Amino acid sequence: MADDKRLTPRSESFSAWYNDVVQRAELADYSPVRGCMVIRPWGYAIWELMQQGLDGLFKETGHENAYFPLLIPMSFIEREKEHVEGFKPELAVVSHAGGRELDEPYVVRPTSETIIYSMYAKWVQSYRDLPLLLNQWCNVMRWELRTRLFLRTSEFLWQEGHTAHATREEAEEEARRMLGVYRQFQEDWIAMPPVSGLKSESEKFAGAVRSYSVEALMQDNRALQAGTSHFLGQNFSRQFGLTFQSEEGREEHAWNTSWGVSTRMVGGMVMTHGDDNGIVVPPRIAPAQVVIVPIWRTDAQRVLVLEEADRFRDQLVAAGVRVRIDARDHLNPGAKFYEWERKGAPFRAEIGPRDVAKGQVVLARRVPFSSSERKRFLSREEALATLPALLDAFHEDLLEGARARREANSHRGISDLGELKEILDAGGGLVYTGWSGDPDVEERVKQATRATIRVIPDDEFASSSRPSRCIGGGAAKMEVAWARAY
RNA sequence: CGGGGCGUGGCGCAGCCCGGUAGCGCGCCUGCUUUGGGAGCAGGAGGUCGCCGGUUCGAAUCCGGCCGCCCCGACCA
Known part of the structure; x- marks a missing residue:
């Protein structure tokens, strides 16, 4: 059917x-485990490419990778008051091991601030040991009531950066810098242009002084928190004795930051670019940027066509393109076209007997070049020479499309609560209003609209004229962006 | 945790109201013919009908309990 x-x-x-x-x-x-998913090869390869891209940016900004244990002593988590309050409900606890009950239970890490800063305390003595800039790629577990593949699962994969600095200014700068890295990565690799900014008090990370986030607007106009960066102040360094001797010889507590993005970005990619035919994987994170579908009738043609396909693949690989040949014999070409569209491969290259004869390939883009140009007929040389540029152009088109959609669904200068609700109920996306900064107003609007303050937007995203009225009445102190969120 | 829905070959479903020992499509296997947008024909494999109990000569079907999953709301990367 x-x-x-x-x-x-x-x-x-x-x-x-x-x-x-x-x-x-x-x-x-x-998976058989409630709330947990199995990431399949195609999905995992996308994640691996995301990792590679991000890892490069982390290294460029002076960070190194390390690895800390999965299990964290319960007492560590409990040390920072806000932190434990925030995580208590979603902790998974290991109470038994080795056939007996443990004296002190371990929690399966929901995040690693506590164990990491406890180690930093051991490693840092002098201002000369700072800054300490580490990152780890790992899994974490947060017991979630309601889960969705990639968007919210009890176990997920992420990276968490943890840094220690000698001064407040330097740590604040680091938190901002990494937020910028996330934004850059999401634009340059995923073609997913987020709005960046500061979190409100009620939305910030448990244990942070300040949280920042990048928020991407999905096709259903709900916002997805796609990355967070926190300025932790001295909250953890005080609890874990992370001190250093300053240049002046004084003992001081270090200043910390932490920042993370997760496999949730895969879900963001799906909901940013997908269409009714399947997902669309932006070229820079596509495990196969070009899928060659060979077409044949006779055995002789099969040999000939596959030979040409192999040669073309080798040439593309040499040009730095990730290529896959789909030589399966039990599917006809049409079936393969549909399958790779569903899986979102950016380009399909058809090579059949006619193309071999003419020395050409038939190139189709996952999102057609234009409504009138669904396939492009290119000589092999041309295809080879232009594919890297075509991949870049596709990325730019996706990014531009996503940005245009985000802007078309951003509503600015809203000062009336009824209007805010109306826009949201009509399927509106990001709504910018003034805010006094009063948490009671925030809560009231949240109850009335089911939307939350996603961010206090960075200057670049702020409206050209600053709102003067708070959405809850009275004078506004700042501008905020509201949305219903994942 | 509240509301709704669903559990029947790998996937999607019908059968249940009205009990009689399981069927359809897709997928899978074998063979032949096919292959430029989801191939055709022929043959074949595959199911303790979510679990436990009850009613009955007999239960996928009726009754009771339990479990699981999905969707919509309260908490969250």
Whole structure:
């Protein structure tokens, strides 16, 4: 039946579409463990490319990778008051090991501030040991009530950067710098342009002095917190005795930051670029940027076509393009076209007997070049010479499309609560209003609209005229962006 | 945790109301023919009907309990 092959259209149910497409694109599957997912090879390869891109940026900004234990003594988590309050409900605890009950239970890390800063305390003596700039790639566990593949699972993969600095200014700068790295990465690799800014008090990380985030607007106009960066002040260094001797010989507490992005970005990619035919993987994170589909009738043609496909692949690989040949014999070409569209490969190159004869390839882009140009016929030399540029151009088109969608769904200068609610109920995305900074107002608006303050936007995203009225009445002290969020 | 829905070959479903020992599509296997947008024909494999108990000569179907999953709301990267 045709219906077996179709995905639930986005217009029918965006969340059903998401669940469908994540599984049918073979990104991930549900696991026997409640709330946990299995990331399948295609999805994992995308994550690996994200990791590579980010890891490069971390290294460029002076960070090194390390690894800390999965299990954290319960007493560590409990040391920072705000921190434990924030995480208590979602901790998974190991109480038994080696066949007996442990004297002190361990928690499966929900995040690693405590164990990492306890080690930093051991390693840092002098201002000369600072800054200490480490990152770790790992899994974490937060017991979630309601889970969704990639967007919220009990176990997820992420990176967490943890830094220690001699001065407050330097740590604050680091937190801002890494927020910028996330933004840059999401634009340059995922073609997902977020809005960056400061979190409100109620939305900040448990244990932080200040939290920043990048918020991306999905196709259903809900916001996705796609990365966070925290200025931790001296909260953890005080609890873990992370001190150093300053140049002047005084003992001082170090200043910390932490920052992380997770496999949630894969979900963000899906909901930013996907369409009713499947996901769209932006070129720089596509495990196969070009999929060659060979076409043949006879055995002789098969040999000839596959030979040409191999040669073309080798040439593309030499040009730095990630290529895959789909030589499966039990599927006809049409079936392969649909499959790779579902899985979001940026380009498909068809090579059949006619193309071999003419020395050409037929190139199709996952999102067509234009409505009138669904396929491009290129000589092999041309294809080879232009593909790297075509990949870049596709990235730019995706980024521009996503940015245009974000802007089209951003509503500025809203000062009336009724209007805010109206916009949100009509499916509006990011709504910019004034705010006094009063948490009671924030809570009241949240109750009334089911939206939250996503960020106090950075200057670049702020409205050209600063709002004077607070959404809850009275004078505004700042501008905030509201949205319903994942 | 509240509301809704669903558990039947790998996937999607029908059968349940009205009990009689399981069927359809897709997928899978074998063979032949095919292959430029989801191939055709022929043959074949595959199911303790979520679990436990009850009613009955007999339960996928009726009754009770339990478990699990999905969706919508309260908390969260």
